Amino acid sequence: MKSELIKQSINLFVEKGFSATSIQDIVDTIGVTKGSFYYHFKSKEALLMDIHSHYIDDLLKRQKTILDTEKSHKDKLIAIVELIIVDIEKQGAVGRVYFREIRHLKEENAAVIRQKRADFRNNIEVLLKEGIRANEFRRELQPKIITFAILGITNWSYQWFSVEGSLTVKELSAMYTDFILHGIQSPNASN
Amino acid sequence: MKSELIKQSINLFVEKGFSATSIQDIVDTIGVTKGSFYYHFKSKEALLMDIHSHYIDDLLKRQKTILDTEKSHKDKLIAIVELIIVDIEKQGAVGRVYFREIRHLKEENAAVIRQKRADFRNNIEVLLKEGIRANEFRRELQPKIITFAILGITNWSYQWFSVEGSLTVKELSAMYTDFILHGIQSPNASN
Amino acid sequence: MKSELIKQSINLFVEKGFSATSIQDIVDTIGVTKGSFYYHFKSKEALLMDIHSHYIDDLLKRQKTILDTEKSHKDKLIAIVELIIVDIEKQGAVGRVYFREIRHLKEENAAVIRQKRADFRNNIEVLLKEGIRANEFRRELQPKIITFAILGITNWSYQWFSVEGSLTVKELSAMYTDFILHGIQSPNASN
Amino acid sequence: MKSELIKQSINLFVEKGFSATSIQDIVDTIGVTKGSFYYHFKSKEALLMDIHSHYIDDLLKRQKTILDTEKSHKDKLIAIVELIIVDIEKQGAVGRVYFREIRHLKEENAAVIRQKRADFRNNIEVLLKEGIRANEFRRELQPKIITFAILGITNWSYQWFSVEGSLTVKELSAMYTDFILHGIQSPNASN
DNA sequence: GATGAATGAGTCTTCATTCAT
DNA sequence: GATGAATGAAGACTCATTCAT
Incomplete structure (x- = not known):
């Protein structure tokens, strides 16, 4: 799941840029919640x-x-x-x-x-x-x-x-x- | 003043990126207010x-x-x-x-x-x-x-x-x- | 011109409501500037x-x-x-x-x-x-x-x-x- | 809490009208933050x-x-x-x-x-x-x-x-x- | 009478982050 | 491991109003 987050975030960063991509955007693509993201990444x-x-x-x-x-x-x-x-x-x-x-x-x-x-x-x-x-x-x-x-x-x-x-x-x-x-x-x- | 806004915003965009630069950042560098920015630029x-x-x-x-x-x-x-x-x-x-x-x-x-x-x-x-x-x-x-x-x-x-x-x-x-x-x-x- | 302002503002107020209508909206309909509005109305x-x-x-x-x-x-x-x-x-x-x-x-x-x-x-x-x-x-x-x-x-x-x-x-x-x-x-x- | 927001917003809308009521007005009545409002309502x-x-x-x-x-x-x-x-x-x-x-x-x-x-x-x-x-x-x-x-x-x-x-x-x-x-x-x- | 420029307060909304469960 | 709820700071943008010209 961590790697899934990485993979999808890369796609989003390419498309919209790092700043313009929100954590919400990232977690939405794989259907989990923000809390989950913060379990895997400090920030x-x-x-x-x-x-x-x-x-x-x-x-x-x-x-x-x-x-x-x-x-x-x-x-x-x-x-x-x-x-x-x-x-x-x-x-x-x-x-x-x-x-x-x-x-x-x-x-x-x-x-x-x-x-x-x-x-x-x-x-x-x-x-x-x-x-x-x-x-x-x-x-x-x-x-x-x-x-x-x-x-x-x-x-x-x-x-x-x-x-x-x-x-x-x-x-x-x-x-x-x-x-x-x-x-x-x-x-x-x-x- | 419009050209001043452009000039300063370019510097900030280089430094921090477009998304990470706020209108506030821009107007602060030349000491005017946000309202002023929007008088000169639609967005x-x-x-x-x-x-x-x-x-x-x-x-x-x-x-x-x-x-x-x-x-x-x-x-x-x-x-x-x-x-x-x-x-x-x-x-x-x-x-x-x-x-x-x-x-x-x-x-x-x-x-x-x-x-x-x-x-x-x-x-x-x-x-x-x-x-x-x-x-x-x-x-x-x-x-x-x-x-x-x-x-x-x-x-x-x-x-x-x-x-x-x-x-x-x-x-x-x-x-x-x-x-x-x-x-x-x-x-x-x-x- | 004052009556023109009144007439157009009434139409806009009907359409969008008083709060949602800006002075800018009003003066735009008759092609004058906000300054003009304030010449005719105190507020x-x-x-x-x-x-x-x-x-x-x-x-x-x-x-x-x-x-x-x-x-x-x-x-x-x-x-x-x-x-x-x-x-x-x-x-x-x-x-x-x-x-x-x-x-x-x-x-x-x-x-x-x-x-x-x-x-x-x-x-x-x-x-x-x-x-x-x-x-x-x-x-x-x-x-x-x-x-x-x-x-x-x-x-x-x-x-x-x-x-x-x-x-x-x-x-x-x-x-x-x-x-x-x-x-x-x-x-x-x-x- | 969602229903509390609804209840209070209705009162404010009656009193001041929808446009003239700000989200801040609403959340202030029940002492929560704007972020909270947007957790419960899309807009x-x-x-x-x-x-x-x-x-x-x-x-x-x-x-x-x-x-x-x-x-x-x-x-x-x-x-x-x-x-x-x-x-x-x-x-x-x-x-x-x-x-x-x-x-x-x-x-x-x-x-x-x-x-x-x-x-x-x-x-x-x-x-x-x-x-x-x-x-x-x-x-x-x-x-x-x-x-x-x-x-x-x-x-x-x-x-x-x-x-x-x-x-x-x-x-x-x-x-x-x-x-x-x-x-x-x-x-x-x-x- | 009218304009252009500016202000400052306020608007809706977004967001990274936290935390109890 | 994960969620739902909340926060607070910040974001872009709007607006009534003012004023020198």
């Missing part, structure tokens, strides 16, 4: 934190697996882009909450999430730096800025990509890795 | 619509100027990317409201804004198509998808870029046009 | 008092004319009933305001109107008394109570009678005087 | 609808009992008049709300109440028609119009009758049935 904000934590923890874990498993910098990067994009299909709604509603965490919790986000981002930045040093990626790139560009491309997809369209997430992911690699690879890198 | 949503309308109208107008003025497809694209990025400095806050709060427009108004957003996007898509036909951009690109990638890069900047940092918007803009052009230009295109 | 309540005063003063004046002019008690009564009923056509809206909104006068003004209403009623009561003494009307009637019955019949008409129907006010008035006279006349009275 | 209008529904449903039920129980048309009519008048004592306040505030129901609800009012009225009209056919009542009467006259007499009583006066509701009811029967009975009807 509305605690629910939001729960959503954020699970999402970023899961992302970090899978990113780590990729970094530990894939061989070349290029392959690692491809896998990470794919990780984010392909997730739209399974986790599109959570993702949208994650990107939009961090503002509504209390500072104490927001700091925790921001740190993990920074870790995720930093892992990509380090990857780019190493790829540059290894001559796989262009020397003149600023890793920090390019990391933001890559995240912009992938994260923005959560705003417009529709799983109901004819394009699959796999195809989108392929197009974006191609685009990104063209953008960063050294001319002499073997494609 | 809170009308204020938000006002912000959205002005922003996108301005953007479309400047985009049109670029398309009418710049010569090559490449130059047009560069100018449009610059338009969005350099704006962060002057209009960063409005932009953030614009990207995040469209949800809180009532359907009727949201439809108007969505259409204009689609126009803006479509102008870029057409530009890419023509650039491909002119052999300036790579043949295998899907204009629609690449348009979203470009907008992802530029729009996402509004979420992280800080005017207080050492990087200027001009520099950021240069890096991103470079990255994007590498990503889309034909190998045989004269750089 | 919203003053407008309502104006309506009440004119209505009852006019009614009393015409009642007096009848009492001074008509000969028999029966004819006087018939004329008074006709006075109220036939007015529906010309003054139906004012009448409805007059019957429903006295509550919203401030005590001081309400007292004035209540007194005039009592006068109007009392004139009928006296008429009945004299008719009874003159053996025109039944001895066992209680004048005060029968007065209320007569006013109930006539005043209630303002709630349901529609000038658009096929029945004319003249016809209605005839039916009601017939009904009332049957109710009160002595069996031996010459019809 | 202020819902409370008003509640009052209207109960009142007319009760009236219709008792009218039906009378029509099913009493024998002659005359007795039925007497009982119905009595039903309305005697009620002043127990339900005077509700009645006044019922007669005055239907305007503040939203159209959807008003239609329901209006239909039931029409049913109540129609039952009397049918009764008159049958009484005429049975030669109990005068042939020249228009049942629809006389129905309104009768209701005018009875309903208007709610506006002026005071239970504190020396006249009892039983006495008033007797006077009015006498007056009405004189108004409608055939000369040859056995009294």
